[in-house]
Amino acid sequence: MKPKVFILYAPGNNCHHETAKAFEMAGAQPQIVHLTDDLIARKKSMSDCDILAIPGGFAFGDHLAAGRIFALDLVFRLKEALMEVREKKILIIGICNGFQVLVNTGLLPGTKDIGQPTAILDRNASAVFESRWVTLTIEKSPCIWTRGLAGQTVHIPVAHGEGRLRLSPEFSDELTVFRYDHSAYPRNPNGSPANRAGICDPSGRILGLMPHPERAIYPWNNTDDGLNILKQGVHAVAG
């Protein structure tokens, strides 16, 4: 059986189609699931999948803060389902806006309870949106999505206005999964401290990253480096 991936969609998300295609190419069975019409309306259960992906975009227009309204829905309207996802040890990936959602829910870095954010993906140091290709180094971490890939570098795009990851001092650097390969702008496009581009929770199941692996999956996309990361997650579930 191919692992089932739920790709959550809220109005304003705009990377769900390519995320679905990328997971399909990585060997999974993706399904786009609507936050409002499927989950909040209780037509589907969020935990009825093997992988949960929160894609990029501008959910709810990024109003008030990137990812905030989506996160409030998860934490306050879907709290029980979210607990089930955690209990069933379902893998989660948040890409770009999805990462911002996960940080707003407190699931990342995951050091406090759900609903208590301890980090922020803050306005880029350049104060503008940055659309570029970046090189990332994969760190040694408990992250299931990069198991066996530590030490490698990948070249994939970023596209965001709020990607400067500010963490509380208690954050343990072992949870850093990806780093930009240099501290100088624009190789670190957003001024993220310690060049962090992606982190995981202590269990290693939840990954959030600003760069877009789903935009580098074909040979003609400049690189297809992004596919490996998604494959790793799919393989981990498929066993």
Add this chain to the structure above:
Amino acid sequence: MICRRYLRRIDDDPEAQMLCQRLQEEGYHQLQNIIIERVYRLENISEDQAEDLFPLLCNPVAEQISKNSFLNMKDGPVFEVGYQRAVTDPELPSIIRGAESLNVDSLAWARISHRYQFIGLTEQKAREIVIHYLYNPQVQVLIQPEETWDSLRPRGETGPVEHIHLHGLKNEALIQLSENRRLFLNLPQMKALQKIADELNRDLTDAEVEMFAQTWSDHCFHTTWKSLNLLKMLQQATTRINHPLILSMFEDNAGVMDFYEGWALTIKGETHNSPSAVSPYGGIMTKHGGVIRDTLGCGQGAWPIGGSTVMGLGDPRIPWEKVPEGALHPKTILLDAIRGTADYCNPMGIPMMFPVYRFHPGYTGKCFALGHSIGLVPSKRAAKGRPRPGDMMILIGGNTGRDGLHGATVSSSSMTSDTATVDAAHVQIGHPIQERKFMEAIPKLREQNCLRAITDLGAAGLSSAAGEMGAETGIWINLANVPLKTEGMHPWEIWISESQERMLLCVPPEKIPVCLNILNRFEVPAAIIGKFTESYRCQVVFDPDFKKDILKLPVSPEMTGEHVVDLDFQDLRKGCPLPEIDIREPEKTTDEFLPEDLERADQVRLAIRNVLTHLNCCDQSSAGAQFDSTVQGNTVLGPYGGIDGRMPNDLWVSAPIRGRPFGAAASVAFHPFYGDVDASGMAGLMMVDAISKLVGAGVSCRDIVLCDNFYTPQVTPEVAGRLMQMVKTCAGLSVQFGTPFISGKDSSSGTFINRENQRIDVPPTLCVMAMGRLPDVGRLITKPFKKNGNHLYVIGPITGRLGGSVYLDTLGHRGTHLPDPPADGLVALWQKIPEYQNRRIIRSIAPVGGGGLMVRLFEMALGSGMGCRINLNPLIAQPAAQRLDAALFAEMIGAWIIEVDPNFKDEIETTLPAVSLGTVVTDHHLSLQWRKEQLMLNMSDLIKIWEMPFREVIR
């Protein structure tokens, strides 16, 4: 009750820092710091409930929230900027949703404003900054410190339908009426209106008068172009070409060309010049929103796969005192335009194809603001169906407000220093989230056969969209069913409102449940506002008491409530009287300037420096990288490429059918200096430039279609003469090339006149976009150098003509002669080159074009990290060139630089018109040799000077 909450950043604030830095650089040396505070105003909740909203309003990691302002008034002057009362904050629905998540259901309305405190400045200086940089009087207000509001809801007054008495009015009275209602109709048009009223033997309603005024405006009716019969000229050329790939041309919201595997590509370019000149941020957003909706409303709904922004602006470095009274500073327009494009296109999730900014003093009064959108649609859905009597009319998207009233008429008039205040209403703020929602729903509606037809609401709003859609059947609409965002609008305002982010659907009655279900699933607001009838009449009522189910009404319902419009479509089609336009052969410009040729190495070095740092040639990626170019995951070539990531690509390529190698390719040509020299020659060069960019990379010239966007000053006999010549050239060349125009738009309002009678005309402007297809993106030939030792050549039409070049502009001149590549030679070359491409003999390629050979060699080196050794003597020896400056800087449109494997040296030299240039080298430098001189240019030095000028302007 209205609660207030103040929010501030705990430590750093990049936005405030950047603003402070920018202002200090612009001469506010006393400014020490800026503090920005956000104010929430929340209606109908208690103070306790406001506390419950904490997780919605504040992230404690970086922000702090309080009942009272954090600002100490003693530290410096404070100004608060918010939206006007008539405008709804875009964040409102999200705030209400968030509040509901937190069980605060009573929240009725919310508004957000920003307070700016300027440390170290006087009140007067601070006010100057706010007015120049932070506040747009078209949509915003300065909120006074003690201002208290009883309600946050938008307010407005409604009124009954007015009847306008036209019968027997004398000429002066007619003109007076046109001015009083700001109809922008001239006397012959007013008289035509009077005649219609007389024939109907009744007064016209205000809505009917406004509807005619909108329809007859140059923006909608294209009076100038119609009088000169120009569109027909292009259409006839396209008909004559009879291109097998064309599925639709000049009839739908966009032109359509067949692609592969049952799919088709759509193309459209739309300008939004007048609003962008008055209020660039909102104007630019509206430009993008509008052209994207043209894609969504093409055929039975296409999916946008690429967008562009092409801007013509005045010099952004001029001092404030040089800015004409009544115009904005070009730098303000530039910065707001970049911000507007980022804030609209990024949320839309449509990859940026071309961010192009070109500068010419003629755009100082009225800028050129063009946006393109290309889309993907199943070929069998590329044509609209015909509405049938009984079909339902559904309005989807954002609510209707007072925004954009009189947009169509204002954009057709010349801009004056009064335009900025009197016609304030015609500018609005975009809400991309609304548009993105229905972009997502439309393909689903199409797949479920819900859409008999679909169109977007743009200029003249519902009156235009519903009018066009229903002309073959008749329509009945109850305006009371239209959801409003401004309370108390007049019926005529609802009828012609240009509120953005709305589409109109024609849905068969049996499909209504499926349709509404899909729209609901995608959270797209929708309202059934009327139906298609068999009356052949345009019948519009305003009847809030109408309680019957529209679905169950007879095919042609009766007029009830207030009668807003009741006209036969025959009357509506009655054309606007076209003005008689005199045509005069335009005089040739006579700037016979030709500089002394370059000779010594130091002269060449300086000239190269001047061209590379010219705003039209230098690095613009500091703006372009603010626009998402990789979203949708199909980008093959984005705006920039190469190992440096900043090398401008000459064409954009996407593989839009996921996982398949079929390429959709596009290129743009826009060189504003050429129009000053010779408008007709410019038109031809734009076509050649756009086509050769695609052909060079491997697109067959048989697989290319074109889109035109013209922008000319208000019509005079000379302007009309130029326009005629330009369009004739385009029509003629398109037939010669076999490359048809299938879409386009014209604007004849490129004139600025202010109170001091200062007049600025835009240069005759034409931007051509070429769109093509190619079977395998893996076979594209790209621009960066590939291999040490490969040979470099120039192939194609060599010229020594410097007229209109960037090089002459650096010397303060235009010249008299544009390059004139022979059409037959080009066609022969385009047919010949695929053989060399298919055999992989050509390893890299760049069209010479704007800036000339030197700029392209620099870019090829930049993209590869390599360099080249160039011997210019063979090129100088060409009879057509003869001069060193021409070899370096003549904009040889139609010619390419190619890189060739040494094994094929002989074949290239004997079978193609190839002039040897030199070889590719590993070192990152450009080495030039001519006559007995030589010059070595280090790439890292060149990059430093090339990357600075634009970045310094927009920082």
